[in-house]
Amino acid sequence: MYVEMKHINKNFGDYEAAKDINFGVEQGRMVALLGPSGSGKTTILRMIAGLERQDSGDVVIEGKVVNDIAARDRGIGFVFQNYALFRYMTVYENVAFGLRVQKEEKQKIHSRVTELINLVGLEGMEKRYPDQLSGGQRQRVAFARALAPNPQLLLLDEPFAAIDAKVRKELRGWLKEMIAKVGITSIFVTHDQDEAVEVADDIIIINEGRLEQMGSPMEIYKKPKTSFVAQFIGTSAVLDDFSGFKGFEDLPKGKQAIVRPEFVEAFKSDNEKFKSLMHATETGVIKDIAFRGSYQELTLEVNGILLSTNRSLERRPVRVGEQMCVLVYRVYILDETDAEIHKNQLLKGVDIEAL
Amino acid sequence: MKNQESMTMESSKNQKGAGSGEGKLARCLLIGISVLFLLIMLVFPLVEVIYRSLKEGLKMYGDALTAPNTLSALGVTLIAAVIALAVNTFFGLCAAWLITKFDFRGRQLLSTLIDIPFSISPVIAGLAFIMTFGRMGWAKPLIDGVNDLFGTDISLVFSVPGVVLATIFVTFPFVSRELIPVMQAQGSAEEEAAAMMGAKGLTIFRRVTFPHIKWALLYGMILCAARALGEFGAVYAVSKARGKTFTLPLEIDALYMAGSADSITQAFAVSSLLVIMAIIILILKQIVEYRGKREQ
Numbered sequence: 150m151y152v153e154m155k156h157i158n159k160n161f162g163d164y165e166a167a168k169d170i171n172f173g174v175e176q177g178r179m180v181a182l183l184g185p186s187g188s189g190k191t192t193i194l195r196m197i198a199g200l201e202r203q204d205s206g207d208v209v210i211e212g213k214v215v216n217d218i219a220a221r222d223r224g225i226g227f228v229f230q231n232y233a234l235f236r237y238m239t240v241y242e243n244v245a246f247g248l249r250v251q252k253e254e255k256q257k258i259h260s261r262v263t264e265l266i267n268l269v270g271l272e273g274m275e276k277r278y279p280d281q282l283s284g285g286q287r288q289r290v291a292f293a294r295a296l297a298p299n300p301q302l303l304l305l306d307e308p309f310a311a312i313d314a315k316v317r318k319e320l321r322g323w324l325k326e327m328i329a330k331v332g333i334t335s336i337f338v339t340h341d342q343d344e345a346v347e348v349a350d351d352i353i354i355i356n357e358g359r360l361e362q363m364g365s366p367m368e369i370y371k372k373p374k375t376s377f378v379a380q381f382i383g384t385s386a387v388l389d390d391f392s393g394f395k396g397f398e399d400l401p402k403g404k405q406a407i408v409r410p411e412f413v414e415a416f417k418s419d420n421e422k423f424k425s426l427m428h429a430t431e432t433g434v435i436k437d438i439a440f441r442g443s444y445q446e447l448t449l450e451v452n453g454i455l456l457s458t459n460r461s462l463e464r465r466p467v468r469v470g471e472q473m474c475v476l477v478y479r480v481y482i483l484d485e486t487d488a489e490i491h492k493n494q495l496l497k498g499v500d501i502e503a504l
Numbered sequence: 505m506k507n508q509e510s511m512t513m514e515s516s517k518n519q520k521g522a523g524s525g526e527g528k529l530a531r532c533l534l535i536g537i538s539v540l541f542l543l544i545m546l547v548f549p550l551v552e553v554i555y556r557s558l559k560e561g562l563k564m565y566g567d568a569l570t571a572p573n574t575l576s577a578l579g580v581t582l583i584a585a586v587i588a589l590a591v592n593t594f595f596g597l598c599a600a601w602l603i604t605k606f607d608f609r610g611r612q613l614l615s616t617l618i619d620i621p622f623s624i625s626p627v628i629a630g631l632a633f634i635m636t637f638g639r640m641g642w643a644k645p646l647i648d649g650v651n652d653l654f655g656t657d658i659s660l661v662f663s664v665p666g667v668v669l670a671t672i673f674v675t676f677p678f679v680s681r682e683l684i685p686v687m688q689a690q691g692s693a694e695e696e697a698a699a700m701m702g703a704k705g706l707t708i709f710r711r712v713t714f715p716h717i718k719w720a721l722l723y724g725m726i727l728c729a730a731r732a733l734g735e736f737g738a739v740y741a742v743s744k745a746r747g748k749t750f751t752l753p754l755e756i757d758a759l760y761m762a763g764s765a766d767s768i769t770q771a772f773a774v775s776s777l778l779v780i781m782a783i784i785i786l787i788l789k790q791i792v793e794y795r796g797k798r799e800q
Contacts (some may be wrong), residue, residue, distance in 0.1 A: 198700060200696055200699075200700075219699075220696075220699050220700055221699045221700065221701070221702045221703060221704065222702070224702075225700060226700070227696075227697065227700040229693050229696070229697055230693075231693065233693035233694045233696065233697040234694075234697075235694055235697070235698070235711075235712055236694075236716070237715035237716065238711075246698065246701055246703070246711075247701030247702060247703075250698075250701055250702045250703045250707060251702055294697075294701070295700075295701075297701075298701055298702060
């Protein structure tokens, strides 16, 4: 493990920002700390950086406990949420700052700064001041500046929050590519799951100062371990009682269930492909059809409950008010803290994935 | 400051109300009131000072300025102002830094304490100094102890050090009050960024914080100096020896209170000295404000 957090606790007055946080990040990985705002994810990042001190527990970097090492001596690159560029310095001076502080030779500084400015594609902007740059360009400067002193670890606090939505997507790809190119271990904080899924190798989900789950985006999506993760990731409808549905009669009563669009299949009653599964379906009426670009999102009323499903544009057209057969493959049943997957009992022995 | 606000208000009104007769009338009325007020309250009295000081001719004016008491008062005033400026710049920076860059219990209280000299009458401050450091004061043995130890003869009341202390007290808030809003607006992200790149405290201050606050700092220092030169009440309480510990405002008061036609003219002559200093400070202030704004 390159970075390890061991039993980290941190309080700000009554507010618990971190409760017994444990995780490790391997060298060369790109990890996202994902959670709603106020969940404590930024505090965790700042504790790794040394900008905040944990009340108890150890921060370990490269096998060394760094609790008592000041931020400036940890050798970590940090990209701040609003970039915190030095507004009275030019782009060149911003990038050179870390090298100047370390009293590098002038020649060396010049070649390193030029190299980085070329890397992030800001040639010709060296003499500009931060307020003469666009949001995306500022992010590039912040990135180059953080990398200049050759850190072994890069931390990024909401790196895309200050950029408008249009450019954000493009920059995500850029940043992922850059980090892969440099090969630096990095941890970034975000509240946007799309961002985490798209950019990170691993995702750590934080809620109310607790680590809910760590894993690859696929793992977190397919096997949420806690009820929070099940609700936070993906789009999902939370239903109070699902035990009335066909195939789910044996569900424990009074527990909440989560149904994602991809758990639901809707088809016309004359559909040949699903003929063998007719016994497991309920009848639903289409209440709404929303066009989502490459697919349609259908909202169906089934047994007085609204479920949604995505329908490919290649399939036969449907209209509002039409009766459909609705099949639910599986649901997540929520406990106080855990999420458990329950399959449709009537589909036992059917190879759903082959459909 | 006030003056400038009313001017910017007027100019924005100018744009809005242009064309409409009512707006024009209101504008003329407001300008008229402001100008009249300034004339009566500021310009006439100041012109009077200059006029009176020169009434008996330049020779009298020169004599008044070079009288031993005046020179002594000028010296004490400058000493007090320079020391107060240096001390308050340093502590003002420290206090502003502490209040804006750190989070600790009692921060709000400290911020309020800094403002006390603004809200307390300077005379009370002077009297409090006498009660604390004077013959009857609780801190007197402490000072005696220091004097015994180093063989010095420092006295904090009815002496120049007392005048300096009183001046420091009265002018304490100016620098920090100017700095706090600027530093608060800046936040500490840039400093943190510099720290993450390995910079130490002094480098961070010199290269990151200072460029940001320099105009506010200079502005605060100018206000501090202006107030230090003109302070009367607090100094009056701790300074009783004319020709030794009197400052210019006290000297002016003494001359004026003497009551003879000559001494009153002398009082105005000495006053003109302070007026000239004030005008110089005003010009400096305008330059600093202008340059500070342009740089933003």
